[in-house]
Amino acid sequence: MSKSLQGKKILTVFKRPSSSEGILSWITTVDHKRIGIMYGYAAFFFLLFGGLEALLLRIQLAKPDNDFLSAAEYNAMFTMHGTTMVFLAIMPISAAFFNYLLPLQIGARDVAFPRLNALSYWIWIFGGVFLYSTFIFGTAGAPVGGYLAEEISWLGNAPNGGWFGYQPNASFKYSPGTAMDYWAIGLQILGISSLISAFNFITTILNMRTKGMRLMRMPVFTWMTFAVAFLLAFSLPIIAIALFFVTFDRQFGTTFFLTEGGGDPVLWQHLFWLFGHPEVYILILPAFGIVSEILPTFSRKPLFGYAAIVFAGFGIAFIGFGVWAHHMFASAISPVAQAGFGISTMVIAVPTGVKIFNWLGTIWGGKISLKTPMLFALGFIAMFVIGGLSGVTHSVVPADTQQTDTYYVVAHFHYVLFGGAIFGIFAGLYYWFPKVWGKMYNETLGQLHFWLMIIGFNLTFGPMHWLGLQGQIRRTWVYAEETNLGFWNLIVTIGAFIIALSIIIFMINWSYSRRKGPAALMDPWDARTIEWTIPSPTPVWNFSTPPEVENLDDFWHKKYGEDSEGRAVRRDTADQLLIDLEEDGLNPKNHIELPNPSYFPFILASGLPLLGYAIIYKSIALAGLGVLLLLIGGFGWALEPIEEVTIANPSVSNGGVEDE
Amino acid sequence: MSDYFLSIKKLKLVPFMVLFTSCIENAPMDSLSPEGPYARTIDNLFWLTFWIAVGIFFLVQTVLIVAVIIFRDKPNNPEPKQIHGNTKLELLWTVIPVLILVAIAIPTVKTIFELAKEPENALKVEVVGHQWWFEFKYPQYGITTANVLIIPEDKPVRLEMWSNDVMHNFWVPKLNGKRYLVPGQLTYLNLYADNAGEYWAQCGEFCGLSHSKMRARVISLNSSDFKMWVENEQKEARRPEEGTLAAEGEQVYLNAGCTQCHIINGVWDVQGDRVAPNLTHMASRHVLGGASFKNNPTDLTKWLSNPAAIKPGTFMPNLELTEDEIVALIEYLGTLK
Numbered sequence: 001m002s003k004s005l006q007g008k009k010i011l012t013v014f015k016r017p018s019s020s021e022g023i024l025s026w027i028t029t030v031d032h033k034r035i036g037i038m039y040g041y042a043a044f045f046f047l048l049f050g051g052l053e054a055l056l057l058r059i060q061l062a063k064p065d066n067d068f069l070s071a072a073e074y075n076a077m078f079t080m081h082g083t084t085m086v087f088l089a090i091m092p093i094s095a096a097f098f099n100y101l102l103p104l105q106i107g108a109r110d111v112a113f114p115r116l117n118a119l120s121y122w123i124w125i126f127g128g129v130f131l132y133s134t135f136i137f138g139t140a141g142a143p144v145g146g147y148l149a150e151e152i153s154w155l156g157n158a159p160n161g162g163w164f165g166y167q168p169n170a171s172f173k174y175s176p177g178t179a180m181d182y183w184a185i186g187l188q189i190l191g192i193s194s195l196i197s198a199f200n201f202i203t204t205i206l207n208m209r210t211k212g213m214r215l216m217r218m219p220v221f222t223w224m225t226f227a228v229a230f231l232l233a234f235s236l237p238i239i240a241i242a243l244f245f246v247t248f249d250r251q252f253g254t255t256f257f258l259t260e261g262g263g264d265p266v267l268w269q270h271l272f273w274l275f276g277h278p279e280v281y282i283l284i285l286p287a288f289g290i291v292s293e294i295l296p297t298f299s300r301k302p303l304f305g306y307a308a309i310v311f312a313g314f315g316i317a318f319i320g321f322g323v324w325a326h327h328m329f330a331s332a333i334s335p336v337a338q339a340g341f342g343i344s345t346m347v348i349a350v351p352t353g354v355k356i357f358n359w360l361g362t363i364w365g366g367k368i369s370l371k372t373p374m375l376f377a378l379g380f381i382a383m384f385v386i387g388g389l390s391g392v393t394h395s396v397v398p399a400d401t402q403q404t405d406t407y408y409v410v411a412h413f414h415y416v417l418f419g420g421a422i423f424g425i426f427a428g429l430y431y432w433f434p435k436v437w438g439k440m441y442n443e444t445l446g447q448l449h450f451w452l453m454i455i456g457f458n459l460t461f462g463p464m465h466w467l468g469l470q471g472q473i474r475r476t477w478v479y480a481e482e483t484n485l486g487f488w489n490l491i492v493t494i495g496a497f498i499i500a501l502s503i504i505i506f507m508i509n510w511s512y513s514r515r516k517g518p519a520a521l522m523d524p525w526d527a528r529t530i531e532w533t534i535p536s537p538t539p540v541w542n543f544s545t546p547p548e549v550e551n552l553d554d555f556w557h558k559k560y561g562e563d564s565e566g567r568a569v570r571r572d573t574a575d576q577l578l579i580d581l582e583e584d585g586l587n588p589k590n591h592i593e594l595p596n597p598s599y600f601p602f603i604l605a606s607g608l609p610l611l612g613y614a615i616i617y618k619s620i621a622l623a624g625l626g627v628l629l630l631l632i633g634g635f636g637w638a639l640e641p642i643e644e645v646t647i648a649n650p651s652v653s654n655g656g657v658e659d660e
Numbered sequence: 661m662s663d664y665f666l667s668i669k670k671l672k673l674v675p676f677m678v679l680f681t682s683c684i685e686n687a688p689m690d691s692l693s694p695e696g697p698y699a700r701t702i703d704n705l706f707w708l709t710f711w712i713a714v715g716i717f718f719l720v721q722t723v724l725i726v727a728v729i730i731f732r733d734k735p736n737n738p739e740p741k742q743i744h745g746n747t748k749l750e751l752l753w754t755v756i757p758v759l760i761l762v763a764i765a766i767p768t769v770k771t772i773f774e775l776a777k778e779p780e781n782a783l784k785v786e787v788v789g790h791q792w793w794f795e796f797k798y799p800q801y802g803i804t805t806a807n808v809l810i811i812p813e814d815k816p817v818r819l820e821m822w823s824n825d826v827m828h829n830f831w832v833p834k835l836n837g838k839r840y841l842v843p844g845q846l847t848y849l850n851l852y853a854d855n856a857g858e859y860w861a862q863c864g865e866f867c868g869l870s871h872s873k874m875r876a877r878v879i880s881l882n883s884s885d886f887k888m889w890v891e892n893e894q895k896e897a898r899r900p901e902e903g904t905l906a907a908e909g910e911q912v913y914l915n916a917g918c919t920q921c922h923i924i925n926g927v928w929d930v931q932g933d934r935v936a937p938n939l940t941h942m943a944s945r946h947v948l949g950g951a952s953f954k955n956n957p958t959d960l961t962k963w964l965s966n967p968a969a970i971k972p973g974t975f976m977p978n979l980e981l982t983e984d985e986i987v988a989l990i991e992y993l994g995t996l997k
Contacts, residue, residue, distance in 0.1 A: 071869045071972040142973035143791060143825075143868060149969035162866050168843060169826040169868055174791075259844030265827065266842060299731070305745035330829060330864065331840045332847050335776040339769045346761040350754060357753040358745075360723050366740045369733045378724065385720045389713040396764060398771045399706040401837025402691040402699075405829060405864040471689020471833045473864050476872035483860075484687045560739075568739040 016640060017597045028597035030114035033538055035121050036100030037436070040429075042125055043092035049132070050084035051503065053077045055496055058460075062493040064481040072140060072148075072156030074477040076179070082163030083183065086283065087190045088128045090421050094286035095124070095194075097428055098201060098225045100436065104531035104538065105219045107210025107547045112203040114595035115637065116196055122605030124193035130609040131186030134158050139177035159183035162475065164276070165246065167257035167268040172250045178616050184246045185612040191236045191243070192608070198232035201225055210530075212549035216310075219529045220303060223310045224289030227317040231278045231285070234321070239275035242268060251615060266332050273324035281320040283417055284384075285313060287424025288355060291377045294431050295359055297527045298374035299366025300568060302553060305358040312351035312358075319348045329400045338397045345395035352388050356381060371525075372446030376427035379454050383419025387412055390465065405475075408468025414461040426453075426506070433513070434520030438537035441517060445509035452502035459495025463488040522582045528556035535585040544588030598640060604633025688860040691833040695859065696852045698775060698836040705771055709764055716760075775837075779816035779850055785809065787821040787849075789828030789841035791867060792874035792971060793937060793950040803893045806937035808945045809861070809878045812886040816852040829864035832878050838864045853880035861951075869973030873952035889944075896926025897940045897996055909992025912985045921976070924996065935975060943996045960990050 017028040026034065056077050060069040069077065099117065103110055111117045138157050142148045159179045161170030170180050205226050209218070218226075245256035246268070255261025257268045288309075296303045303309060325333055325341040333341075359381055368374065390412040394400045403409060426449075433441045472485050479485050523532045530547050531538075533555050551557040559574040571577075607629030614623035694700040731740075786797040787809075796809045811817045821830060823841040831838035832851060839849040853859065863874035881889060900906030910927065913919070919928055921936035942948070946955050949971055953959040962969070964986050967976040981989065 071872075075866075075869065075871075142968075143975075146791070146869070146973040146975050147968040147977055148869075148972055149966055166827055166866065169866065174826050174868055264844070266845065299740070301740050302742055302744050304743065305750050308745065308750050330838045331827075332842045332845050335772050338772050342768055342772070343765055346765055349761060350757050353757045354750065354754055356720060358750065360720065360727065361743075361746070361749065363727045363731065364723070365743065366727075366731050367733045367737050368728055368731045370728070378728065382721060382724055385717065389717055392713060392761075392764070393706065393709045396705055396709045396768045398702040398768065398775055398837060399709060401839070402702055402706070402833060405831075405838065405866075406691075469690070469692050470687045471691055471860070471862070473831075473862055473872070475866040478872050480875075483689050562742055566741040566743070568742055 017599055019597070025597070027602050028599055030110070030118045030595045030597055030601070031540065032099045032103050032110050032114065032117060033436075033540075033542075035117055036096045036098075039092050039099055039121060039124070040096035042128070043089050043096060046084050046088035046128060047093070048503075050081050050089050051500060053081040053084065055500060057081065058493040058496040060477070061479070061489050063490065064483070064486045065478050069477070070150070070153070070156060071477045072152045072160060075160035075162075075475070076140065076156045076158035078475055079159045079162050079183070083131070083159065083187070085417070086163060086279065087187060088131070090283045090417065090425070091194065092124060093425050094228070094283070094421075095120075095197060097221070097286060097290065097425075097432075098197070098228075101432065101531060102201060102204060102222060102225055103208065104435075104534070104542060105222045105529055106205065106208060106213050107530055107543060107549065108204065108208040109542055109592075110595055111200050112208055113200050115598050115601050116200050118598065118601035119605055120193045120197040120200065122602050123196070123608060124190060126605050126609045127186055127189030127193060130189060130612050131182055133609075134179050134182035134186075138179035138182050140179040141176045143174045144176055164272055165268075166272075167246070167249075167265040168259070170246065171258055173258075181247065181250055181616045182612075184243050184250070185615060188240060188243045188247070189608050189612060191240050194232050195236050195240075198229040198236070201229040202233065205229075210543075210546050210549060212554075216307070217549055217552045217554070219289075220292035220306065220309055220313075221286075221289035224285045224292070224313055227313050228282050228285050231282050231317050231320065235275045235278035235282070238271055242271035242275070245271075247615065251618075266328075269328050269331055270324070273327040274321070276327065277324045278317070278320045280413075280416070281317055283421050284424075285317065287380065287421045287428075288313060290424045290428035290431070291359065291380050293529065294373050294377040294427050295362045296553070297431075297525050298369045298371060298377070299363045300369075300526070301362060301366040302528075302556075303358070304361030304364075305354075306552060308354055309358050312354045315351035316348060316355075319344065319351070323348055326394060326400070327404075329394075329397050330404050342395050342397040346392065349388065349392050349395070356385060356388070371430075372441070372443060372450060373427045373431035373525075375447065375450040376423050376430065379450065380420060380423040380427060383415055383423060383454075383457065387415030387417075387419055390415065403468060405473055406468035407464040407472045407474060410474055411461050411464035411468060414464070418457060418461065423453075426450075429510075431525070432531075433510075434524045434536050435531060435538060437514045437517070438520050438535075439513055439515075439517035440520045440524065441513040442509050445505055449502050449506045449509065452498055452505065456495050456498030456500075456502055460492050460499060461495075463492050463495075467492070522585070523555075523578060526559070528553040530555050533581050533585070535582050539585060541588060541592045541594060544585050544592070545590070596642065598637070600633045600637040600640060602633075603629055604637065607633060689833050689862060693834060695834040695854050695857065696836070697854075698850055698852055699834055701771055701775065702837055705767060708767065712760060712764065775850070776848075778818055778848070779852070782816045782818035782850070783812060784818050784820060785811070787819045787830055787841065789821070789823035789825070789830070789863070789867075790935070791825050791973070791975070792863070792870040794828075794830065794861070794863075794874070794876045795824075795937065798890075801890050801894060803890065804938045805893065805941065805945070807876055807947055807949075807951045809876060810886065810889050811851060811853065811878060811880050813853060813856045813880045813882045816850055819849045819851065821847045821849065826867045827865045828867050828874065830861065830876075831864040832859050832861040834859045835878065840865060851878065853878070856880050856882050856885070870950070870952075870971040873950050873971050875947075875951035877947055877951055892944070892997070893941055897924045899927070900992060900995055905988050905991040906995050907992075909988035909990070912981070912989045913992060916979050916981060916985065916989075917977075918979075939993070939996060941996055943994050957990050957994075960993070961986055964989065 019025040060066050060074055135158055140152055140157050140160050157179060159182060161175045161180050168174055248254040249256055249258060255263040257263045257265050292303055292309055323341060323345045325337055326345045329338055430441055430446055467485055467488050470485060472479060520536045522535050534543055558577060560568040561571055563569050607626040610622050610626030614626055694703045788795040793806055795806050797804050821841045823843045828841040829838050830841060835851045835853055836849060839847050857880055859878040861876035861878055900910055921934050923934045923938050925940040948955050949963055964981060966978050967974045
C-alpha cells in the first residue's frame with residue numbers, strides 16, 4: 001500500500017520532514033535517543049522547579065509561626081512540589097533512561113513504534129506545560145463562604161489540594177477556582193503519555209530483542225523497564241477514571257465523591273492509592289535497574305542472584321497492587337482491612353530485602369572502584385535501606401496511626417524516592433554520560449556532588465523522622481513555638497540548601513563536561529552489557545550490525561574468561577575485539593533503514609491541552625480547535641508516506657526497523 | 661502484653677538521649693511519651709519494630725562499609741572470583757526476614773483488634789470536624805462545646821466522630837493514634853489518660869487553608885472536677901447586670917451579626933444548630949479559634965478585628981466592629997464562665 005501511495009505522489013503535502021539539525025529536527029525526531037535526551041532535559045528543568053518549590057517550603061518552616069509564605073502559597077507550593085517531582089521529574093527522567101537505553105540494551109534499532117514514542121514525549125511535555133500554565137491562568141480561593149484577609153498572590157493561585165487531591169477538600173466547594181482543574185486535567189494528559197510509553201516498551205521488549213537475547217539474558221535495567229511498563233499499564237487506567245470523576249464533579253455537578261449527592265469521598269482515597277502505591281514502584285524500580293547495572297560493573301563481578309533480583313522486582317510490582325490501603329490506616333477502614341493490608345505491606349518487604357542482600361552479595365568479594373556512579377549506587381543502597389525499614393514500621397498499623405500524616409512519613413518516602421530513586425538516577429546519569437555525549441564528566445566534581453548531596457540529604461530528611469515522632473504534622477503551613485520543633489526544622493532547612501548547592505555543582509559539571517570534557521572511550525568502565533559495544537557517542541543507527549548475544553552480560557564474556565579458581569581473566573582477543581567493534585560501529589557495511597521523522601506526533605499532542613482549556617473555560621472554540629489538531633495529527637499520521645532515510649552504503653537493503 | 665515489651669521499653673530512651681539531647685525538653689505533641697494505656701500499647705509496638713529495624717540497619721550498613729573498605733580496588737589486587745549467586749544464602753535471606761516479619765505481625769494484628777474494641781463503661785463524646793475547629797458534644801449530658809475536650813480521669817472515653825465538611829483527622833499523640841473524621845460516615849477512637857492533665861491535639865489530615873491551625877486541647881479532670889464542670893456546662897449563660905460594660909457587649913453580640921452563626925444558650929431563644937462554636941461557656945476555655953490562640957484580651961482583639969488574618973479562609977467574617985464595641989464584647993465574653 002505504501003508503495004502505491006508513493007508511486008502516485010498524490011499526497012505530497014504529507015512529505016515527511018527531513019531536517020537533521022536545528023529545532024525542527026528535534027520537534028520531528030522519532031529517534032529514541034533524541035527523545036530520551038529531550039525527556040531528560042525537560043524533566044531536569046521540572047526537577048529544578050520542584051526543588052525551588054521545596055526550598056520555599058523549607059524557608060517558611062525554618063522557624064515557628066513564620067510568615068514568609070501565606071497559607072494559600074504554602075499549600076500551592078507543597079501541592080506543586082509533590083505533583084512536579086512525581087509526574088514531571090522522576091517519572092520522565094526514568095522515561096529518559098528507558099528511551100535512550102532500552103533499544104541499546106536489547107540490540108534494537110529503535111523502539112517498536114518510534115512515532116508513538118515521539119507522541120508520548122510531546123503529550124508529556126504539553127501536559128507539563130498545561131499544568132504549569134496554572135501559575136499564569138489558574139485561580140484559587142477560600143472555601144465557598146470563607147474569608148481571606150488578603151488577595152491570593154500568583155504563587156498561591158496554583159493547585160492547592162495536595163498531590164493526592166483528597167476529596168471533598170479538592171472539590172469545587174472547598175477548592176474553588178480553576179487551579180485544581182489544571183491539576184486534574186494536567187495529570188490526565190500526563191497519564192495518557194505514560195500509558196502510550198508503557199505499551200510501546202512492552203512491545204519493544206517482547207519483539208525487538210536481537211538474536212540470542214533471550215528474556216533471561218536481558219540486562220536487569222531492561223527487566224525493570226518491563227516491570228514498570230506493566231505497572232503503568234495496569235495502574236494508570238485507575239487514576240484516569242478517578243480523575244475523570246473529579247473533573248465531572250468539579251465541572252458538571254456530578255457527585256461521585258461528594259456525600260451530599262450520595263457519593264463517597266473514601267472511594268477517592270481507594271482509587272487514588274490503588275494507583276498511587278504502584279506509582280511508588282514505578283518511581284523506584286528504574287533505579288533498582290540502574291543500580292543493578294552499576295554495582296557489577298564497578299565490582300568486576302556478575303550480579304549476585306540475577307534471577308532472584310529479576311523475580312523480586314516482579315514480585316514487588318505484583319504485590320504493589322495489594323498494599324494501597326496502608327496509606328489509609330487512620331482513615332475509615334475496618335480492623336480486618338487494617339490487619340490484611342498491614343500484613344501485605346510486611347510481605348512486600350521480603351522481595352525488597354532479597355534485592356538489597358543480593359546487591360551486597362554483588363559487591364562482596366569484588367574489586368570495587370569508587371567512581372561517581374558507584375558512589376551514588378552505594379549511597380542508594382545505604383539510603384534506600386533506611387527508607388525500607390521505616391516503611392516496615394508503617395506496616396505496624398497501630399504505630400502507623402501515630403506516624404501517618406506526620407513528618408515521619410515525609411522522611412520515609414524521601415528516603416525511598418530521593419535516597420532511592422534520585423540517587424539511582426544520578427548514578428545512571430554519570431554512568432551513561434560517556435555513552436550519550438562521547439565525553440567524560442569531571443570525576444572530582446562528580447565526587448563533590450555526591451558527598452555534598454548525601455550530607456545535605458541526611459541533614460534534610462534524617463531529622464524529619466524525629467520531627468514527625470515529636471508530633472509535627474505534614475502539610476503544615478506553621479507550627480506553634482510551644483511544640484519545640486524549631487531547632488530541627490532549622491537544621492532541615494539548612495540541609496535543603498546544601499542539596500541545592502550539590503545540584504548546582506552537578507549542573508556545572510554536566511554542561512562543562514558535555515562540551516569540553518575529554519573524549520570518552522567506547523567502553524570506559526569495562527562494562528558488561530551490549531550498549532558498550534557501540535562507539536561513544538552512540539551513532540544514529542545504534543548498531544551497524546545487529547549484535548548476537550550468547551550470554552547474560554554478553555560483552556563481558558566476550559572480553560573475559562575464567563581461570564580454574566573462577567577468577568576473571570582477560571582474553572587475548574579482547575583488545576582487538578574493542579578496536580574491531582569501534583571500527584565496525586562507526587562504518588556500517590550494510591544499508592540501514594531508520595524510522596523517518598514526522599510532524600504529526602507533535603501536532604496530535606498539541607491538541608490535548610486545548611481540550612483541557614476547553615473543559616475548564618467551557619469554550620466550544622477551543623474544543624473545536626483541539627479536536628481539529630487531533631484529527632489533523634491522526635489522519636496525517638495514518639496517511640504519511642514511508643520514505644526511507646538511508647545511511648552509509650545505500651546499495652544493500654537489509655535489517656533495520658520498519659516504521660510502524 | 662506489657663511483660664512482653666518490658667525489656668524493650670527500658671532500652672528505648674538511650675539512642676535518643678544520645679542523638680537528640682537538645683530535644684528532650686517538653687514537646688507537647690510528642691508521640692513517644694504516652695500518657696495513657698492506648699498510646700502506651702502503640703508505643704511498645706513501635707519500639708519492638710524500631711529495635712528490629714535498628715538491628716537490620718546496622719547489619720546492612722556494616723556489610724556495605726566493610727565490603728567497600730576491604731574490597732576496594734588496589735593496583736595489585738587479582739581479578740575477583742566470578743560468583744553468580746548462592747541458592748542457600750539467597751534462601752536464607754528470604755526466610756529470615758519472613759520469620760522476623762511474622763514476629764512483628766502477630767502482636768500487630770492482636771493490637772489492631774484490641775485498640776478497636778469499644779471499652780466498657782466508656783463516656784461517649786461526639787466529635788464533629790469543621791473547617792477549622794473541633795466541636796465536642798456530650799449526648800449523655802446535653803453539652804456542646806468546642807476546641808477543648810474535657811474528659812474524666814477515671815473512665816475511658818469513646819469518641820464517635822464525623823465531619824461536617826472535608827476530611828479531618830483527630831490526633832492526641834499522648835493518648836492514642838489518629839483517626840479520620842469523614843463526612844457521611846462515623847469513625848471511632850478511644851481515649852484514656854493516666855492522670856489529670858492537659859494534652860495537645862491537632863488535625864492530622866490536610867483540610868484546606870488553615871489546616872495547621874486546626875488544633876485542640878484535651879483536658880483530663882479528676883472525677884469531682886469533672887462533675888463540677890458538667891454541672892456548670894449544663895447551665896445557661898450568665899446574663900450581665902444592666903448598665904455594665906458586659907451588658908453593652910451583650911448588645912454588640914446580639915446586634916452585630918454574631919447570632920447568625922453562634923449560640924449562647926439562654927441569651928437568645930434560637931433552635932437548631934449553628935455553623936460556629938457554641939459560646940455559652942466560652943470563658944471557661946483557655947484556647948480559641950481551633951486552639952490556635954489563647955483566650956486573652958490581646959489575642960481576642962486581633963481575632964475580632966480581622967479573623968481571616970489569623971485563620972485564612974475562616975467562615976467568620978470581619979464585622980467591622982469599632983474598638984469600643986470590641987472592648988465591650990470581650991468584656992461580655994469574659995463573663996461566660
